[in-house]
Amino acid sequence: MQLTSLNAISPIDGRYRNxxxxxxxxxxxxxxxxxxxxxEIEYFIALCELPLPQLEDxxxxxxxxxxxxxxxxxSEDAQAIKDIEKVTNHDVKAVExxxxxxxxxxGLAQFKEFIHFGLTSQDINNTSIPLSIKEAVHAVYLPxxxxxxxxxxxxxxxxKDVAMLARTHGQPASPTRLGKEIEVFIKRIEEQLKVLEVIPHAAKFGGATGNYNAHQVAYPKVDWRTFGADFVEDRLGLTHSFPTTQIEHYDHMASLFDAMKRINTILIDLDRDFWTYISMDYFKQKIKKGEVGSSAMPHKVNPIDFENSEGNLGIANAIFEHLASKLPVSRMQRDLTDSTVLRNVGVPFGHTVIGLKATLKGLGKLLLNTDKFDQDLENxxxxxxxxxxxxxxxxAYPNPYEALKGLTRTNEKINQQSIxxxxDTLEVSDAVKEELKGITPSNYTGI
Known part of the structure; x- marks a missing residue:
């Protein structure tokens, strides 16, 4: 069966492929x-530039x-390597x-034994995957x-000037401004971006158990630790982890996934707030001709974009959580569980991008219902x-809290006139009374 968007098992490669x-x-x-x-190629070139004696020519x-x-x-090259893998049953050896x-x-056959010289497969995997993650973060995720x-x-x-009734515990609370409430989410995301941007994209490079054993025994006069650090950092643009076991310890990768998870959590919080505001009629949504909101109720325009975002970000976070907790744990010098888990790093990236696009789409459909904002404040x-x-x-008025509590905690309607x-019953100056009467739900919004 040829893979298409209709028969793909994962919605990332199916419904949401585009x-x-x-x-x-x-x-x-x-x-x-x-x-x-x-x-592999950049490593061989680095050996030539060192140079190793056999590569001087x-x-x-x-x-x-x-x-x-x-x-x-x-793609034909990738398929050729997969065909070799059918024989080797080893993916990195097939690349070699x-x-x-x-x-x-x-015409370079005399030099080909220096391909993959002294390396273990994880020297390739634990540089390739961090490099792919780093480039995906900067090219796709961050934009x-x-x-x-x-x-x-x-x-x-x-x-920024839209006065809005706030709600704490779901109950009417001191008014705020809509622009400020959105600014809270902006600041939260930007603070987490500061964390994310300083997390190293680390890579291991040091042979079968991280000690450059094979390199050192073949060329004991070469400073292999310096070579490895220079290769990883200057040539690949990653951070060299040393010492390590056979594999990268993945602590920095776990930090990255945790940071992305926190940003997704903030976005889920935002999605739920806007979903609630829509349900409160604070916002209408732009209607696209031909769209159906409900199979049964013609009047409905559901907040599906915020729901879609929340769902996809939740799936992404579940996988990020597993990656962050599993990858740093490996038996002794290494077990193989990291290999199969690492093949899934693109999955939470995919669900995260789907979520981001859905949030953006939802925000773009919002239509401010100013009458509802004003009505809630007035009520x-x-x-x-x-x-x-x-x-x-x-x-210095005696017991002011208690006086207001007696007024407001009744079942009687509180309005401008009752306030x-x-x-008028307060024993304060006329100037203070005028000051108090000038306060309304619409202008009591703080800074």
């Missing part, structure tokens, strides 16, 4: 193979042809054999997240009681 297709260049099987080829003008093996990497075949074709943040900034500025004059009792405290009547 939303996350650009992630395939970082997290697909073909992408992983290409990154492995990249690391290597023609450096051939570097361009070698780099073309990953720069011009095609593929490159050796290309060396033969380029989508920043687009959401920018949309929030636009809306926060657009609605809740009791919220100015806090302002009145605070000013009375300033004036004014109460103020």
């Amino acid at each position: 939303k996350v297709e650009n992630l395939s260049g970082y997290f697909s099987e073909e992408a992983l193979i290409r990154y492995r080829v990249l690391v 290597f023609d450096h003008s051939k570097f361009e042809a070698l780099r073309a093996l990953y720069q011009d990497f095609k 054999y593929f490159i050796k075949e290309r060396f033969d074709a380029l 989508n997240l920043i687009e959401v943040v920018q949309k929030l900034k636009d809306l926060s500025n657009q609605w 809740n004059w009791a919220v100015v009681a806090e302002a009145i009792q605070t000013i009375l405290r300033r004036e 004014a009547n109460f103020i």
